[in-house]
Amino acid sequence: MRFLHTADLHLAKPFGRFDEDTRAALRHARLTALRAIGQAARDHKADVIVIAGDTFDAETPPAKTINRALRTIADVPEVTWVLMPGNHDSLAAVELWERIARDAPDNLRLALAPEVIEIGEDVAILPCPPTVRAPGMDLTAWTAQYETPGRIRIGLAHGGVVDFGSEAATPAIIPPNRAETAGLDYLALGDWHGQMQLTPRTWYAGTPEPDSFKGHPPAGALLVDIPAPGAEPVVTPIHLGTFQWHDLNLQCLEGVDPLDQLAQTLPQKDRDTALVKLTLSGRLGLSDHAALLSACEGLREDFHHFEVHADTLGIAQSVTDLDLIAEAGALRTAADNLMAATDLTGRSVEDAQVAQIALTHLFHLAQEDREA
Numbered sequence: 001m002r003f004l005h006t007a008d009l010h011l012a013k014p015f016g017r018f019d020e021d022t023r024a025a026l027r028h029a030r031l032t033a034l035r036a037i038g039q040a041a042r043d044h045k046a047d048v049i050v051i052a053g054d055t056f057d058a059e060t061p062p063a064k065t066i067n068r069a070l071r072t073i074a075d076v077p078e079v080t081w082v083l084m085p086g087n088h089d090s091l092a093a094v095e096l097w098e099r100i101a102r103d104a105p106d107n108l109r110l111a112l113a114p115e116v117i118e119i120g121e122d123v124a125i126l127p128c129p130p131t132v133r134a135p136g137m138d139l140t141a142w143t144a145q146y147e148t149p150g151r152i153r154i155g156l157a158h159g160g161v162v163d164f165g166s167e168a169a170t171p172a173i174i175p176p177n178r179a180e181t182a183g184l185d186y187l188a189l190g191d192w193h194g195q196m197q198l199t200p201r202t203w204y205a206g207t208p209e210p211d212s213f214k215g216h217p218p219a220g221a222l223l224v225d226i227p228a229p230g231a232e233p234v235v236t237p238i239h240l241g242t243f244q245w246h247d248l249n250l251q252c253l254e255g256v257d258p259l260d261q262l263a264q265t266l267p268q269k270d271r272d273t274a275l276v277k278l279t280l281s282g283r284l285g286l287s288d289h290a291a292l293l294s295a296c297e298g299l300r301e302d303f304h305h306f307e308v309h310a311d312t313l314g315i316a317q318s319v320t321d322l323d324l325i326a327e328a329g330a331l332r333t334a335a336d337n338l339m340a341a342t343d344l345t346g347r348s349v350e351d352a353q354v355a356q357i358a359l360t361h362l363f364h365l366a367q368e369d370r371e372a
Helices: 020-043 062-075 094-105 260-264 286-298 321-326 329-341 351-371
Strands: 001-005 048-052 079-084 108-110 117-119 122-129 150-159 186-190 196-199 201-203 220-225 232-237 244-253 274-285 305-316
Touching: 001 020, 020 048, 020 062, 020 220, 048 150, 048 186, 062 094, 062 108, 079 117, 079 150, 150 286, 186 220, 186 321, 244 260, 260 286, 274 286, 286 305, 286 351, 305 351, 329 351
Parallel strands: 001 048, 048 079, 079 108, 122 150, 150 186, 186 201, 244 274, 274 305
Antiparallel strands: 001 220, 117 122, 196 201, 220 232
16 A cells, blocks of 8 residues: 655745745645645555545635646546544535535545545554544544454644643643554555654655745655555655745854855755745944845845744944944934944833844945045
8 A cells, every 4th residue: 555645735825924926835835745745646556545634724725726726636536535624624614515515526535524434455444533623522532442353543633742832741742652552554644734744654745835934844745555454664755835835034243254154154056946035133333234234125036935033133332333424413423322222221122123224224325425
């Protein structure tokens, strides 16, 4: 038995923090990922694709997104697709699942109840579909009570196994040893967006297309081989995805050229498909500070998305830098006052940041006036 395990496509995710062009590109990439999954099944001669929840980002996705997803599935007719709800597209989305059931192509099997789905004569899939967004109970418990003699047993579930927010066990948490206690040859999980092995028989597939700056492993799907009931699965990650998300930090040091540091920090390849969140920290002299921010501004068009967070980048006081604005007079007085206001002593972070921005602008204006 060879199949592909995937989850968390989140089709029609809005990506509201980005501009419209980027939002559209990221949404399109998720549909492209669905096609890539189908092609990967073909390339690796997998018989089945299981999607462990959150195919859709919400309970009411646009009709055209549903139609495109179903057409993509139909375009790989030699592969059986098994589609289960997740927490974002749970069984509470009655109209969604009724529509999908009505329009489903012949090669799509819907896992809408805790009932065995038989694939041929040798495989049993035991799905555990979420009834609502937060069921509040372990939906995999039934798999330990149901026998499927002589068949490879594949569990399909969506939810947390490791509770990252609490040390106390809760009934909503899937037991990490569920595959072993239920006699499952493999437990295919969705919900966590990074690929993760919990036991030799229990894996999160992660999302096939990255969707945030969180430090998840590379996006993709899992190719799973189970030669016979009881055999340990052989799991091979398959890398997919169009976009690369980079959450980068640049710690600036006085005496080190910040532009060299910037060049060494940023990705050099595939910038057209790179989304970059760059956080600047440390302290720089005013001229280096201004040069770094100017260089960052000039890089915005190099990447698909480029955002800079300079809230924690301070300005080191330097008479030489202030002399570049003015050596005397009202302009120098203003520069001195702004420099003093960048000190956090006795003032809020917000006020210091406002003064820092104003001082940088003043420096730029002074340099432009000198060059005119």
